[in-house]
Every structure is written in C-alpha cells, then in structure tokens.
Amino acid sequence: QQQVKQSPQSLIVQKGGISIINCAYENTAFDYFPWYQQFPGKGPALLIAIRPDVSEKKEGRFTISFNKSAKQFSLHIMDSQPGDSATYFCAANAGKSTFGDGTTLTVKP
Amino acid sequence: AAGVIQSPRHLIKEKRETATLKCYPIPRHDTVYWYQQGPGQDPQFLISFYEKMQSDKGSIPDRFSAQQFSDYHSELNMSSLELGDSALYFCASSSRLAKVGYTQYFGPGTRLTVL
Numbered sequence: 001q002q003q004v005k006q007s008p009q010s011l012i013v014q015k016g017g018i019s020i021i022n023c024a025y026e027n028t029a030f031d032y033f034p035w036y037q038q039f040p041g042k043g044p045a046l047l048i049a050i051r052p053d054v055s056e057k058k059e060g061r062f063t064i065s066f067n068k069s070a071k072q073f074s075l076h077i078m079d080s081q082p083g084d085s086a087t088y089f090c091a092a093n094a095g096k097s098t099f100g101d102g103t104t105l106t107v108k109p
Numbered sequence: 110a111a112g113v114i115q116s117p118r119h120l121i122k123e124k125r126e127t128a129t130l131k132c133y134p135i136p137r138h139d140t141v142y143w144y145q146q147g148p149g150q151d152p153q154f155l156i157s158f159y160e161k162m163q164s165d166k167g168s169i170p171d172r173f174s175a176q177q178f179s180d181y182h183s184e185l186n187m188s189s190l191e192l193g194d195s196a197l198y199f200c201a202s203s204s205r206l207a208k209v210g211y212t213q214y215f216g217p218g219t220r221l222t223v224l
Binding site: 032042045046049089101102 | 216
C-alpha cells in the first residue's frame with residue numbers, strides 16, 4: 001500500500017514558470033513533511049519542510065502548501081530555472097521517512 | 110558545515126560475496142537511517158538506529174545487518190549478495206534534540222554493483 005502518493009510522475013515547465021508537485025498521505029501519525037531534491041547519482045538534499053500545524057511555508061522560490069484535513073501537501077517552485085531540473089521527492093515522517101515515488105522536473109530554457 | 114560521510118562511494122562485488130558500507134553522521138546527530146534506492150525508484154527505508162539501539166526496521170533482507178557504534182557511526186553488512194542488491198545505498202542522520210525534529214540529512218550514497 002502506497003502510503004505517500006506523489007504526482008505528477010514527470011513535469012516539463014518553461015523557464016520562469018511555476019512548477020507544482022502534489023502529494024497525499026494516509027497515515028495521520030506522520031508529523032513532519034520534507035521535500036527533497038535529487039540529482040542523478042547524488043543523495044537527496046533537503047529543500048524545505050513543514051509541520052502539520054502550519055498551512056504554508058515559504059523559503060525563497062520554494063513554497064509548501066499543507067492541507068491537514070485533506071491530508072495533502074504540495075511544493076510550488078516559482079520562477080523555475082533550468083538548474084531546478086531534478087527529481088523531487090516528497091516525504092512524510094514518523095521517525096523514518098516514507099517517500100513518494102518522485103517527480104522528474106525538466107525546466108526548458 | 111559538516112555533512113554525512115559514506116564510504117566507499119562505489120563498490121563492485123560478485124554474487125554471494127559480502128559487503129560492508131560505512132556511514133559517519135553529522136556531528137552531534139544521534140540517529141542514523143539506511144535507505145536503498147534502485148534505478149528510477151524512491152529511497153526505501155531499511156533500518157534506523159537511535160543512540161546505538163535499533164529504533165525502526167523496514168524492508169531489510171535477513172541477509173543484511175547493521176549496527177551503530179559508540180562514536181555514532183554505522184555499518185551496513187550485506188552477505189550472500191544477489192544481483193538485485195545492486196542499488197544506491199544512502200545513509201541519513203538526524204538529531205532528536207534539534208528544533209527541526211526529525212529532519213534527515215542524506216549522505217552522497219554508496220553505489221553497489223553486484224556482478
């Protein structure tokens with residue numbers, strides 16, 4: 001059973017556009033929701049994270065929106081750049097991290 | 110800032126051989142996690158340790174074992190290697206005392222290839 005569902009699987013955005021990746025979870029025991037960026041052959045790098053008592057968190061061009069009642073959260077990347085092209089994973093933590101399947105983002109120049 | 114260190118970065122083994130992967134967490138981090146990531150897949154949790162005790166267990170095969178030592182570094186021991194064990198193995202560390210709670214910081218990974 002997939003505990004964290006992530007969509008879309010792949011995303012193509014023009015430079016300067018907004019990239020939106022969505023995740024949904026089932027387990028209400030999750031208490032921390034990080035997003036990771038991963039480049040090929042590299043380890044996941046923490047981008048931004050949110051607790052369930054906060055509805056939105058913004059750091060630079062990255063924003064997490066969190067809907068506790070719907071058990072959904074999303075990552076918005078504003079002014080997307082070619083350097084943002086990577087795989088993005090949402091995760092939900094209850095101690096260990098449970099990852100979504102990942103979204104491959106391609107930002108076209 | 111110091112990051113998670115993993116060694117070796119690359120490892121090539123034959124079927125049925127054994128392998129040992131090492132992880133050195135960020136200083137003052139008390140929890141270590143191991144993940145396995147196959148090609149095109151998300152990281153899958155294997156096992157974690159908090160203060161040298163196993164704290165959680167995921168989809169770790171019985172052929173694998175791990176431990177955390179007194180200096181908080183951890184080792185993942187893999188025996189009777191199979192072709193399907195070829196993957197990236199990541200270690201992550203976190204601190205339960207940190208304000209951000211269970212934020213995990215990942216190492217660069219060990220790429221294991223089983224021939």
